[in-house]
Amino acid sequence: MAELETNAALPGTTPAAAAPTAAGSPAPEIEINGDGHVADGNETHAKRSSRQRLLRGLQRISSSPTLAQLGRPRASSSPYGKHGTLSCVSLASSPSPFGHPSAGSSYFSQPSTDGSSAPTSIPGSPMAELPGFDGIESVMAVRKIETPLSKPTTAAMPAELRKKTKVFNMWASMPHEIKIHVLSFLQPKELVRASRVSKDFYDMCFDGQLWTCFDASEFYKEIPFESLSKIIVAAGPFVKDLNIRGCVQVEHDKRAEMVVKACRNLINATLEGCRNFQRSTLHSLLKSNERLANLNLTGLTAVTNVTCKIVAQSCPHLEMFNVSWCKHVDARGIRLVVEGCHKLKDLRAGEIKGFDNLAVAGSIFKTNNLERLVLAGCTELNDTAFKIMIQGVNPEIDVLTERAIVLPRKLRHLDISRCSQLTTQGVKTLGYLVPELEGLQLTGVTHLTDAALEPILDSAPRLTHLELEDLSELTNTLLSEHLAKAPCAPCLEHLSISSCENLGDAGLLPVFRNCTSLKSVFMDNTRASDLALAEAAAMVRERAAPLHPLTYPNVGLSLVVYDCQNVTWTGVREVLSRNAEKIKPKRSQGQSPYDVAAPPSEIITLKCFYGWQMTVDEHTKRVLRGDVAAAGRLERKWADYMQATEEAGVAGAGGRRRRRRLREAQQVHADEEEAGAPGVIPGRRRARTAGCTVM
Incomplete structure (x- = not known):
């Protein structure tokens, strides 16, 4: 506890009164007040007793634990440490003008909660009020005494007893199955590069599980056949899907034999374009893979009727067979495959001769398993053979409808393009016998009329693709009365009537109104005009919803209208303006019609006059990247330029003014068009040097 100094000079006394006499005897105690009055010894003794009582009270108060509750916390800028102690308390007096000590001028030493002894100021309060006395105001001063702290001494642990940190190798500690799964996301070219890292990576990169599907069509030009054969041989037993389309370097007999011997579990094989593939090698491959389901041999010169016989005998699970453009194969080899492979669903034999053979047509009719039949370019196919394919030989005929009573065909896609010997009598047999037909290609069958397509359109509710190019005898009645009212109208997506010179707006307008699912229309070299373009734009606008924020529009309809003499820049401008025009949501879309308008979610792409x-x-x-304002500005300036061009060609007065306006409009349009080009800073125009023209 603090030591109290009691020998301090009191205010109001003189030094002579407080000091002893020279003889050592105590001098009489006198005290001079502030007003000059001299106090006697009794008064001085009474004041000393009061002073001692005051000091004892201060001592009791300073040792009381209630001071810790009355004080405020130590300031963060206190210069005292945490382990200081209170050494002493000294009192200094000064006269108080009010005759009693001021509580706000008293300072006490308060030990803080963290062990420090910083001085704390205690404001005046009833609990901290000191006993008053006349003429004395006490002030405590605190002196800090540092106490040394005992710091424990520690010794380092011996190196042999320390715990050694193990180096964690994530890849080495990973299970083999997870490593294979990670490597499965790499492309074949990337796997070959990764195999050079180490021997372990080489073993993992050529693990058979990673090569179940080998597609070399993307890099076959960059890899020699020697390396290609090593990869196939290393992963051969695991390869199920083999695609070496276009690998013309497959010509070395020994290496090709190694590849064939390694691949014995193929399910899908694509050898299209491997024109150097030897016949013996191909036959060995077919004989050693009995599980083949899809076989593509397009354009191979090694394929013959003997190859088709081997396929029929060795591949009973075959579902897709493509021998288009194989010039050494005819319809007799196709017949062997059709009769030997009972699961065959997809037969593609384009540009194959001999389909006028009635026995081949009868075999195709008997199977009734084909879902896709491609006979494009089979110029020998005639009406008789085609009728046998569809309704058989001498079918029973219904007296009322004059239709053959046979089982419906399962055909979904039929391509008989460029079969020049087919006529209306042969093609119309498809009517009411192909209810599941989805795609029909009749391009180049020039002898067809409306009568050939009317029964097909009336009985094919799932038709989505219809190609009628170069059918010059078709009329607008087929489009307006049959196609627009057919059961397939709501689901029709692709329509091609290019070079049908008799078709125009009379047939196209009903089609655009009723076929609301159209995604592409090829009507180049027809009589279509600006009305057809406006109707197509209105159809897309009707089915499109407002574009949501932070999204971009997509292509909803593709139109091809070049070489259409009746299409002008006005119709093209109508399409462009509709692409950039904002629309409001409809009530049927669950939104209020008063919502903010936004650009459409679908637009039209246009192929028109090259100028x-x-x-x-x-x-x-610009529309696809969301810059609708720039697209609208370009459309307006292009329209001004086109209008000025038309006015400049008019004869009469004001020709010079119209030509000057044309040049100005052309300059503005060119500047706007170049502003959106890559590498051109927006808002800046490229300098041009125009020749001087004498007006």
Whole structure:
């Protein structure tokens, strides 16, 4: 506890009164007040007794634990440490003008909660009020005494007893199955590169599980057959899907034999374009893979009727067979495959001769398993053979409808394009016998009329693709009365009527109104006009919803209208303006019609006259990236330029003014078109040097 110094000079006394006499005897105690009055000894003794009582009270108060509760916390800027102690308390007096000590001027030493002894100021309060006395105001001063702290001494642990940290190798500690799964995300070219890291990586990269599907069509030009054969041989037993399309370097007999011997579990094989593939090697491959389900031999010169016989005998599970453009194969080899492979669903034999053989047609009719039949370019196919394929030989005929009473065919896709010997009598047999037909290609069958397609359109509710190119005898009645009202109208997606010179707006307008699912229409070299373009734009606008924020529009309809003499820049501008026009949501879409308008979610891409195509492409590019304002600005300036061009060609007064306006409009349009080009800073124009023209 603090030591109290009691020998301090009191206010109001003189030094002579407080000091002893020279003889050592105590001098009489006198005290002079502030007003000059001299106090006697009794008064001085009474005051000393009061002072001692005050000091004892201060001592009791300073040792009381209630001071810790009355004080405020130590300031963060206190210069005292945490382990200081209170050494002493000294009192200094000063006269108080009010005759009693001021509580706000008293300071006490308070031990803080963290062990420090910083001085704490205690404001005046009833609990901290000191006993008053006349003429004395006490002030405590605190002196800090540091106490040394005992720091424990520690010794380092011996190195042999320390715990050694193990180096964690994540890849080495990973299970083999997870490593294979990670490597399965790499492409074949990347796997070959990764195999050079180490021997372990080489073993993992050529693990058979990673090569169940080997597609070399993307890098076959960059890899020699020696390396290609090593990869196939290393992973041969595991390869199920083999695609070496276009690998013309497959010509070495020994290495090709190694590849064939290694691949014995193939399910899908694509050898299209491997024109150097030897016949013996191909036959060995077919004989050693009995599980083949899809076989593509397009364009191989090694394929013959003997190859088809081997396929029929060795591949009973075959479902897809493609021998298009194999010039050494005819319809007799196709017949062997059809009769030997009972699971065959997809037969592609384009540009194959001999389909006028009635026995081949009868075999195709008897199977009734084919879902896709491609006979494009089979110029020998005639009406008689085609009728036998569809309704058989001498079928029973219904007296009322004059239709053959046979089982419906399972065909979904039929391609008889460029079969020049087919006529209306042969093609119309498809009516009411192909209810599941989805795609029909009749391009180049020039002898067809409306009567050939009317029964097909009336009985094919799932038809989505219809190609009628170069059918010059078709009329608008087929489109307006049959296609627009057919059961397939709501689901029709692709329509091609290119070079059908008799078709125009009378047939196209009903089609655009009723076929609301159209995604592409090829009507180049027809009589279509601006009305057809406007109707197509209105159809897309009707089915499109407003674009959501932070999204971009997509292509909803592709139109091809070049070489259409009746299509002008006005119709093209109608399509461009509809692409950039904002629409409001409909009530049927569950939103209020008063919502904020937004650009459409679907737009139209257009192929038109080559002089306008650059402007159309630039406009479409701006719309697809969401810059509708720039697209609208380009469309307006292009319209001004086209209008000025038309006015400049008019004869009469004001020709010079119209030509000057044309040049100005052309300059503005060119500047706007170049502003959206890559590498051009927006808002800046490229300098041009125009030749001087004498007006």
